[in-house]
Amino acid sequence: HEVTNSPRQQGCQETNHVAVMEEDRMLRSVVTAETALVLATMRLNPRFASGAGMKGENPLLKSFRDLRARLSSGEDTALDRTLLVRPFLRVISADNTNGPIAAVALSSLTKFLNYDIIGLHAPKAAEAITEIVDGVMSCHFEDQDSSSAEIVLMKMLQVLLACIKCEAGSLLPAMQVDDTIRTCFRVSCEVRISGLLRRSAETVCVELVQIVFGRLATHHEPPSPPPEAPSEPVKPVDETAKKSSPDPPSPKPAGPAASEEENEPNSSMSDTVGVGAQRRPSWHLPGPHAEGAPSTSPGGGECVERVLDFVVSLCEPDDEHNSEALRVQALYLLNVAIETAGRALASHPGVLRRVQTDVSRVLLHSTWSRNSTLISLVLSAVYNLYSITEIRQKLRPQIELLLTSGYLRILEEKQGVFEVQEVVMESLVDLCRDSNFLADVFANFDCAVSSVDVFERLAKLLCKSAFSVTGVLSSVHVLSLEALLLIIHGMARRCHPGFQLTDGQRVQAQALRESKRRKRKLHTAAEHFNRDVDKGVEYLVANKLVSDPVKPEELAWFFHSVSKLSKSAVGEYLGENKPFNVEVLNHYARMFDWKGATFETAMRRFLSSFMVPGEAQKIDRVLQSFAQSLYDQSPMMFASSSAAHVLSFSVLMLNTDLHNVTVKKKMTLNEFIRNNRGINEGESFPPEMIEGIYTSIQNEAISLSGGGCSANGEFDSRHFQESIKVSDPSAVFLVPTAGLQDHEMFSLVWGPCVASVCVVFESTEDEAIQQSAIEGLHSCAAIAASHGMTQVFDSIIANLAKFSLLLSTVVESVTTTFGRNPKAQRAFFTMMEMTHRHGNHLREGWRHVLDCLIALHRAGVLALSLGGQGQGHDDDTSILSSPGNDKRRSRHQTPSHASYSATLWSSFFSTPEEGGARSAEAVPGTRSEWVERTRKCVDACRIEDLFSETQYLESDSLVHLLRAALATAARKGSPVMASATPGARFVEEEEGAV
Numbered sequence: 001h002e003v004t005n006s007p008r009q010q011g012c013q014e015t016n017h018v019a020v021m022e023e024d025r026m027l028r029s030v031v032t033a034e035t036a037l038v039l040a041t042m043r044l045n046p047r048f049a050s051g052a053g054m055k056g057e058n059p060l061l062k063s064f065r066d067l068r069a070r071l072s073s074g075e076d077t078a079l080d081r082t083l084l085v086r087p088f089l090r091v092i093s094a095d096n097t098n099g100p101i102a103a104v105a106l107s108s109l110t111k112f113l114n115y116d117i118i119g120l121h122a123p124k125a126a127e128a129i130t131e132i133v134d135g136v137m138s139c140h141f142e143d144q145d146s147s148s149a150e151i152v153l154m155k156m157l158q159v160l161l162a163c164i165k166c167e168a169g170s171l172l173p174a175m176q177v178d179d180t181i182r183t184c185f186r187v188s189c190e191v192r193i194s195g196l197l198r199r200s201a202e203t204v205c206v207e208l209v210q211i212v213f214g215r216l217a218t219h220h221e222p223p224s225p226p227p228e229a230p231s232e233p234v235k236p237v238d239e240t241a242k243k244s245s246p247d248p249p250s251p252k253p254a255g256p257a258a259s260e261e262e263n264e265p266n267s268s269m270s271d272t273v274g275v276g277a278q279r280r281p282s283w284h285l286p287g288p289h290a291e292g293a294p295s296t297s298p299g300g301g302e303c304v305e306r307v308l309d310f311v312v313s314l315c316e317p318d319d320e321h322n323s324e325a326l327r328v329q330a331l332y333l334l335n336v337a338i339e340t341a342g343r344a345l346a347s348h349p350g351v352l353r354r355v356q357t358d359v360s361r362v363l364l365h366s367t368w369s370r371n372s373t374l375i376s377l378v379l380s381a382v383y384n385l386y387s388i389t390e391i392r393q394k395l396r397p398q399i400e401l402l403l404t405s406g407y408l409r410i411l412e413e414k415q416g417v418f419e420v421q422e423v424v425m426e427s428l429v430d431l432c433r434d435s436n437f438l439a440d441v442f443a444n445f446d447c448a449v450s451s452v453d454v455f456e457r458l459a460k461l462l463c464k465s466a467f468s469v470t471g472v473l474s475s476v477h478v479l480s481l482e483a484l485l486l487i488i489h490g491m492a493r494r495c496h497p498g499f500q501l502t503d504g505q506r507v508q509a510q511a512l513r514e515s516k517r518r519k520r521k522l523h524t525a526a527e528h529f530n531r532d533v534d535k536g537v538e539y540l541v542a543n544k545l546v547s548d549p550v551k552p553e554e555l556a557w558f559f560h561s562v563s564k565l566s567k568s569a570v571g572e573y574l575g576e577n578k579p580f581n582v583e584v585l586n587h588y589a590r591m592f593d594w595k596g597a598t599f600e601t602a603m604r605r606f607l608s609s610f611m612v613p614g615e616a617q618k619i620d621r622v623l624q625s626f627a628q629s630l631y632d633q634s635p636m637m638f639a640s641s642s643a644a645h646v647l648s649f650s651v652l653m654l655n656t657d658l659h660n661v662t663v664k665k666k667m668t669l670n671e672f673i674r675n676n677r678g679i680n681e682g683e684s685f686p687p688e689m690i691e692g693i694y695t696s697i698q699n700e701a702i703s704l705s706g707g708g709c710s711a712n713g714e715f716d717s718r719h720f721q722e723s724i725k726v727s728d729p730s731a732v733f734l735v736p737t738a739g740l741q742d743h744e745m746f747s748l749v750w751g752p753c754v755a756s757v758c759v760v761f762e763s764t765e766d767e768a769i770q771q772s773a774i775e776g777l778h779s780c781a782a783i784a785a786s787h788g789m790t791q792v793f794d795s796i797i798a799n800l801a802k803f804s805l806l807l808s809t810v811v812e813s814v815t816t817t818f819g820r821n822p823k824a825q826r827a828f829f830t831m832m833e834m835t836h837r838h839g840n841h842l843r844e845g846w847r848h849v850l851d852c853l854i855a856l857h858r859a860g861v862l863a864l865s866l867g868g869q870g871q872g873h874d875d876d877t878s879i880l881s882s883p884g885n886d887k888r889r890s891r892h893q894t895p896s897h898a899s900y901s902a903t904l905w906s907s908f909f910s911t912p913e914e915g916g917a918r919s920a921e922a923v924p925g926t927r928s929e930w931v932e933r934t935r936k937c938v939d940a941c942r943i944e945d946l947f948s949e950t951q952y953l954e955s956d957s958l959v960h961l962l963r964a965a966l967a968t969a970a971r972k973g974s975p976v977m978a979s980a981t982p983g984a985r986f987v988e989e990e991e992g993a994v
Helices: 007-043 059-073 081-093 099-114 125-137 146-165 167-171 174-188 195-214 239-244 256-261 301-315 324-347 349-366 372-387 396-412 418-433 437-446 454-465 475-493 503-531 533-542 552-561 567-575 579-590 599-608 616-633 641-659 669-675 687-699 717-726 742-763 767-786 790-803 811-819 822-841 845-858 883-892 895-909 925-940 943-948 955-969 975-979 982-988
Strands: 140-142 272-274
Touching (some): 007 081, 007 099, 059 081, 099 125, 099 146, 125 174, 146 174, 146 195, 174 195, 195 301, 301 324, 324 349, 324 372, 349 372, 349 717, 372 396, 372 418, 396 418, 396 454, 418 454, 437 454, 437 742, 454 742, 475 767, 503 533, 503 552, 503 742, 533 552, 567 616, 579 616, 641 669, 641 687, 742 767, 767 822, 790 845, 811 822, 811 845, 822 845, 822 925, 822 943, 822 955
């Protein structure tokens, strides 16, 4: 049967056909209009005017007329996009084109890209977009007007941005995307153009990086276009010169500034302005782009790797061509790349490897700068990398180096630049705002045997930097205090009863606790070993850190992993000619991973791990073990371990010959090659290998003293590479739950923390900073109470009692001194508030509380009636009779116990002269204002409530309270002993009273 379409289907097909025809008509209209505009602009130039003396029609004009004829004919239903763009590209590539003509042609190309005329699925879109990029970067034009030249450069930037930004930009090879970014960056660094154009080029670079790295997460290889017949390529005038240079071209505007810079006084704006005449600057990556190299889209891994390599090369501090301004701009691009790509950086192995090596190395090296803006960008990049969990887990050794050799090194410099230290401290504050930062640091470094105690070192540095010895707080001091308080407040927030750990978290916490305890013991063993080898080994055995008897591999691990060991002690032990020591040395050498390392690099790493003994026989044994280890891991490099041994000894002799000042005649390369000829079991090592060893040793000596790899406090890239290599590749960055190790962390730093906050409170008159310090002490008290750290709470109470001035002021001056000093009142109020809240955890601090109360009572501002029940005292004035506590007392305490307690506290506060509490109103009127302030402060402290609730104290706190009371009563002239009734004299014996 014949099948026919329904009327509805036929209507849809007709509608689609009409839409396609309308779109094709619009395309032809836009292209025709643009060709007319370019032709009109060209005719304004005498060279292209009619009758200009040329034989035949101008080729450039003819190409446009041919294109218009083809468009008007309507023969092609699907126009080849290369045929649309080639006339415009020939115009901008011709030598006889001026600025206005080139600008109009570039604007037309930009419109084609923005209108999606060169769309992703358009015919030959890949060839068209590629030809546009090549043509724009080979743009030539002549003009005597510098403003016109800059307009053309601006148009070029717009075209290049549109090429990468449009959908068809995903068809561009990685090589061209890389060249595009390089070209735009070079324009942004050109000093001979206006600032506006440079800023515009910088903006274009940022947008290009955002596009390239933004596509990394969602990158998919573009579909392969259907095979098409080869088309005629564009033939610009400078095609030969272009092919001869594999480097990407970049624009070079001409002008008076260019003439002065190049010392060409006769040059003028009539010189050809183009991107093809410039050679690649020194900051470009070395080596040409290979013809036919595999290409990926702008979101592909290869493209991102190329761009990342380029940006890193611009950040290199050792490159003399990289000025600080250029490095600042490159670091900004690096931050943009990290922020845009995010976690996708970890999903591409090649990109991740560059982040782990080149990016991290450049960032660490850049921290040696004295430019605060540059340092700020470096630390922003570090913060961005740390904030990405997937990246952070892959950068454990890098983060340790950045924190210790970056942050801490700068802050610990005595002669450091203040602005730089301020920037570093601001970045550190940002890190401390992350509640997991310090937990991560403690778990990964402080609990790891082979790592530095970063958290402890950092916290103590903040404590030291939070106060000023002169009493004047700078911005660095304030930032240090802020960071310190962020640490304390973070721990305090996790002290609430609702914070509970799961079973898995408890297991993790216990594992970290055991790891930290083991590390602490190993460090103690290292201290013993540094003083006496035998005592160090005995300590290891006694604490079950090694087996009994100790095995060689266990001691070798101890030498390899514990950083507290003295390198001289290790070297002496490894050099001994005892069978057990030799076994330890062999195991120690096998612990190094030489994969991918050159011979001299491996030798440097091994000999820098300990101090090489001075005797020749000991040196020979050390080198023999090294050679055997190297041969076992690299059997293809050496014919035998003996060959590696001979070469290592030869290299050590070369090192001595080249760097010993007493040696006048230095060994030459030819002599070194001749000395090592035939040592590889009759064969010679490759000449390039021997030459590389000689050059490396000549440039830098091998350290035999066991010192660090960084000389004179300067950055050494080899130290970075060795640190990354030494780290355990299987060790990932742990991400523990915040709060797992708060007790251990606070135990390590509570002393400096409390002391630092107290010094800040005591030395400053700024009320805001005082309040911050008080809040910090409250958080310390909350942490101490939550973890049962009574010593911390006692220390806080003792400091606050001292700041109240009640313990150091004579009775007659208490009201004046205390009443006119807001800081003293704040300290006393804080002390009483903490006692109310955490009294169960107070021990020795009760004595300071009672001493302050007695001072106020003797001064006549603490009016108390403390008689027991049945003695006619008003319940409202009894410290055991506050209305809110009657019901609680009836449940927990019998009336007889309450009467006994009231009688005891009444005798404690009463003096023989007054027979009771002295009213504050008896104070002379000249001091009434200070007395009134003192009285208000005392009233706000609710002292009656404090003592009425002592009946609910836990036994330990209550015992210490009673002991403090008895100790105070037993002092000479104590009011308690003078006024105690016969029935209360049993308190003379402390044991009986308790």
